[in-house]
Amino acid sequence: MTVRLTLLGTVVALAIGIVGAPGRMRPRSVFGRIVTVYVEIVRGTPQILQLFLIFFGLTQVRIDLSPDQAAFVWIALYGGGYATEVFRAGLEGVDRGQHEAADALGLRPWRAMLRVVIPQAVAVVLPPLTSFLVLQLKASSLLFTIGAAGIMYEAQLGVNTTSHPGVLYAMAAVAFLVLNLPLTRLGAYLERRVAVYR
Amino acid sequence: MQNGTESVVEVRGLGKRFGRNRVLEDIDLDVHAGEVVAVIGPSGAGKSTFLRCVNYLQPFDRGRLRVLRHELQGTEEPGYRRPAPATLTAIRTRVGMVFQTFNLFPHLTVQENITLGPTETKGMPRGEADDLALRLLARVGLQDKAKAYPRRLSGGQQQRVAICRALAMQPEIMLFDEPTSMLDPELVGEVLAVIRELADDGMTMLLATHEMSFARDVADTVVVMAERRIVETGPAREVLTAPRTRRTRAFLHRVLDHAAVPDDEDDSADAGEG
Secondary structure, X not given: OHXXXXXXXXXXXXXXXXXXXXXXXXXXXXXXXXXXHHHHHHHHOOHHHHHHHHHOHHHHHOOOOOHHHHHHHHHHHHHHHHHHHHHHHHHHOOOHHHHHHHHHOOOOHHHHHHHHHHHHHHHHHHHHHHHHHHHHHHHHHHHHHHOOOOHHHXXXXXXXXXXXXXXXXXXXXXXXXXXXXXHHHHHHHHHHHHHHHO | OOOOOOEEEEEEEEEEEEOOEEEEEEEEEEEEOOOEEEEEOOOOOOHHHHHHHHOOOOOOOEEEEEEOOEEEEOOOOOOOOOOOHHHHHHHHHHEEEEOOOOOOOOOOOHHHHXXXXXXXXXXOOHHHHHHHHHHHHHHOOOHHHOOOOHHHOOHHHHHHHHHHXXXXXXXXXXXXXXOOOOOOHHHHHHHHHHHHHHHHOOOEEEEEOOOHHHHHXXXXXXEEEEOOEEXXXXXXXXXXXXXXXXXXXXXHHHXXXXXXXXXXXXXXXXXXXX
């Protein structure tokens, strides 16, 4: 359950990041300002608070979400804030001269993005992206606080019924590790593949 | 070398600022077809910025510019209208640019670097673009590097590829922004040779450079820029061996102390000042 939710939410988060990053490149535009406020809030407030606001707080404006729904929304929004920054760093990490060279050849702005900037941004973006995914997985450990199913939920359940916190939490930790290790390995592999782009 | 009286580039009163910082002031210039114009001057004079205004990589706020019949105005001028994308594309396909830092696309092979422009902007078919790329590379002696990635090449080789990339668009004017400033000294010659050949073939060029002997030998006209303005213009030999303004003399003195440019000037015998 943890995995599926996190995965779906993260996909949405990445989509938010891709849309939001260009906004951060033009911070004074209308869209840019909206994105900046969004990112500041996500990064400036505690995760647990964000989660509670979505699950408990929204009931005050009559939006009642189930634990799973709230969990999904939070994973997406929280991840979206970070993903935006990761993609922004990627775009900015591409040398300015590349934009100039593409422009000088007559490439229209979005073709320049597609053929020149983004392929290079991918290489810049991969290391922080893998960290980001690991972070998302760890963030999901908070979901049990609102009753959403997940590794921590099961662990907590086990602790409440059997009073063996050490073993159960240790098993939870192992479970997270097992999920994270392939991620980091995949990340390292992808980074090697795109090394030619730098 | 100068045929026809209409200039291909006409600059009148061009000015530019970044925020409150003025970087170009009152620039006037005419460039004729086939003319080679060397732009010299101390760093920070505005040479690079000026070059980037000519192909509108940088917009400017004052004055006006005509490039090959395309008119562009300063953003603060009363008649200002945003240039249409089609105009910008037209200018950029007819005016090629070579950068100080080469700016080759690292994720593409040498050949792909060269074919990107024609295939994307001119809709040239892939096969034709590949042929063109290989021909251009052969002209500069780099045909065996076609499938290599830029980072495997020396600076001089990269810059020659960059020249091919610009030439692939079959431009009528070439802009060179200090093309050899970032090169190790022993690699400078091979790049200058390519530029010289282009000049001999009749290409219209604006060349910002610190290579004074090259400017003296290859350029028709020299424009001296200092502190945002043009301080002197004239035939290359004249300006470089017998400059009329004090500013130019001061600059050349500092520069030529390092270079072995034989000249027949004797400072003490100068008459008049600029």
